[in-house]
Amino acid sequence: MSKFPNIQIRDAEFPGDKEVVGQLFKAYAQSLPVSLDFQNFDHELAELPGKYASEKGGALWLLCSSAGNGDAAAMPTEGKKAGFSTARQDEQAIGCIAIRPFFTTPTTTASATLLAHSTSPPTKTCELKRLYLAPETRGLGLSKPLMEVAISHARKLGYKEMLLDTLRNMTTARKIYEGYGFEEVDSYYENPNDAVFYRLKL
Structure with missing residues (x-):
């Protein structure tokens, strides 16, 4: 991160960051060669932060760049024009990552209240x-700090393992995950696409 002094990772704040998180999530979905309808994606957007809320055991982070004291050359590329404007002055959200609890059985309203x-x-x-x-x-290596903050925070919260799924042909993403020790496992939920499932023991 020292190479990019005007880039920081911060917690997404709600309701202030709901719009920019939604924009990033939509950009993420549009970057995929498949539809996320099977994940009830529209509902996820409407209910943000939803399962990513801290009181539900989740977390959501923004990777942001800022001009910083009027320095318009904060990024070594055209990154200063990338992403989406946040509610903060001269700040662009250029990435994100999130974690949420994974349940093998649905939670009830009563149990959700206890969890909170x-x-x-x-x-x-x-x-x-x-x-x-x-x-x-x-x-630019910016996925590294995002991955590290998510894994570190999951451990801090007391989680023992982390799951994820990705498309089989997303080789760059798979290399990133495998570089952090994720191992391929059997499917843990029904995905109609050619997906690969991973687990990391925390």
């Missing part, structure tokens, strides 16, 4: 979601 007042994770398993970088910022 608990200091321990609602389950031992979390799921990594929505890793996205604006196209102009890719190849």
Whole structure:
């Protein structure tokens, strides 16, 4: 991160960041060669932060760039024009990542209320979601700090394992995940696409 002094990762704040998170999530979805309708994606957007809310055991981060003291050359590429404007002055959200609890059985309203007042994770398993970088910022190693903050925070919350799925032909993403120790496992939910499933023991 020291190579890019005007780039930072921060928690997404709601309701202030709901619009920019939605824009990033939509950009993520549009970058895929498949539809996310099977994940009820429109509902996820409408209900943000939804399962990513901290009180539900989730977390959502923004990767942001800013001019910083009037320095318009913050990025080594055209990254300063990438992403989406946030509610903060001179700040662009250029990426995101999130985690949410993963349940093998649906939670009830009563159990969800109890979880909101608990200091321990609602389950031992979390799921990594929505890793996205604006196209102009890719190849700069910026996925690394996003991955590290998500994994570190999951451990801090007390999760014991992290799951994720990606498309089989997304070789760059798969190399990133495997570089952090994710191992391929059997499908943990029904996905109609040619997907690969991973698990990381935390």
